[in-house]
Amino acid sequence: MPKNTHKIAIAGVATLGAAAIAFTVVPADGQKTTTDSLSSSRVAYSSGQVRDVKASVTDQLAVSSLKVEAIEAKKKAADAAAAKKKAAATAAAKKKAAAAAAAKKAAAARKAEAAAASRSANRPVVKQVVVKSYPNNLDGWIRESLAIMKKKGIPGSYHGLHKNIIRESSGNPKAINDWDINAINGIPSKGLLQVIPPTFKAYHVPGTSWNIYDPIANITAAANYAADRYGTIDNVNSAY
Numbered sequence: 001m002p003k004n005t006h007k008i009a010i011a012g013v014a015t016l017g018a019a020a021i022a023f024t025v026v027p028a029d030g031q032k033t034t035t036d037s038l039s040s041s042r043v044a045y046s047s048g049q050v051r052d053v054k055a056s057v058t059d060q061l062a063v064s065s066l067k068v069e070a071i072e073a074k075k076k077a078a079d080a081a082a083a084k085k086k087a088a089a090t091a092a093a094k095k096k097a098a099a100a101a102a103a104k105k106a107a108a109a110r111k112a113e114a115a116a117a118s119r120s121a122n123r124p125v126v127k128q129v130v131v132k133s134y135p136n137n138l139d140g141w142i143r144e145s146l147a148i149m150k151k152k153g154i155p156g157s158y159h160g161l162h163k164n165i166i167r168e169s170s171g172n173p174k175a176i177n178d179w180d181i182n183a184i185n186g187i188p189s190k191g192l193l194q195v196i197p198p199t200f201k202a203y204h205v206p207g208t209s210w211n212i213y214d215p216i217a218n219i220t221a222a223a224n225y226a227a228d229r230y231g232t233i234d235n236v237n238s239a240y
Contacts, residue, residue, distance in 0.1 A: 138162075138171045141192070145219035152205055156223045160234030161193075165219070168194040173215045191215070193222035203228070 132147070134140035142161050149156055169175035169192050177189040187196045190212050200212045203224040208217035226233040226240060 138165070141173075141215040141219060145216050145223065148205060148208065148216065148220050149223055152220075152224075154205070154220070154224050155227050155232040155234070157232075157234050160232065160236070161219060161223065164222075164233060164236055165192045168192065173213055173218065191218035191222075193218055195222045195225070199225055 134144040142158055142165070145161065146156065146158060148154075165171055168189075171192065173192050175191065175194065177183055177194055180189065182189050182196050187198060189196050190200075192215055195212065195218055197212060200218070200221045203221045204210065204217070205220040205224055208214065208220055210217070212218060212221075223233045226236050230236055230240070
């Protein structure tokens with residue numbers, strides 16, 4: 001070995017960017033001189049310290065990773081809760097809107113029903129009048145005349161009318177007497193019950209025709225006259 005050969009031992013400690021380097025010089029005479037403040041004993045376990053530092057950094061990174069994961073998980077949970085709350089709020093709003101629409105529709109229906117009821121209440125009641133029809137023959141004429149007589153309070157029966165009609169005109173509504181005293185006086189008797197024009201005019205029943213030959217008008221006028229003079233057409237058994 002050369003005489004001026006120096007042995008150099010270097011120990012590096014890397015903790016948070018700090019490094020320490022130790023130099024040990026061994027001269028030729030075998031005596032050891034330490035030029036660094038670090039002792040040889042510190043150099044001896046410097047490698048162990050490096051391993052400890054590396055382990056500590058790894059542990060810190062693992063802890064940091066767990067913290068990041070925990071933060072992310074918490075954020076996800078918060079986001080999920082917020083989304084759930086928003087969905088619940090949206091559903092509640094829709095439900096409220098649907099309820100309001102249903103209430104509005106029900107109110108409109110009640111208003112329409114009330115308006116219809118009001119219109120119905122104010123609408124005049126129209127009574128349907130059933131007009132009874134009668135056959136256009138002697139039987140029908142007598143029955144229709146009796147119905148009018150009943151409304152007007154004129155007495156008389158089917159039998160009383162029928163017997164006098166047969167005796168006076170034989171049931172001919174166009175019959176006319178041109179030979180008796182009335183005819184001689186210029187006012188001949190006419191129609192089913194042989195009524196003279198002045199009598200027909202005086203005892204005409206409102207609602208019937210003014211034509212003396214009309215069967216209904218002739219019968220009711222004659223019955224009205226007989227009721228006034230004889231009490232009823234039923235009491236007439238001869239010329240009247």
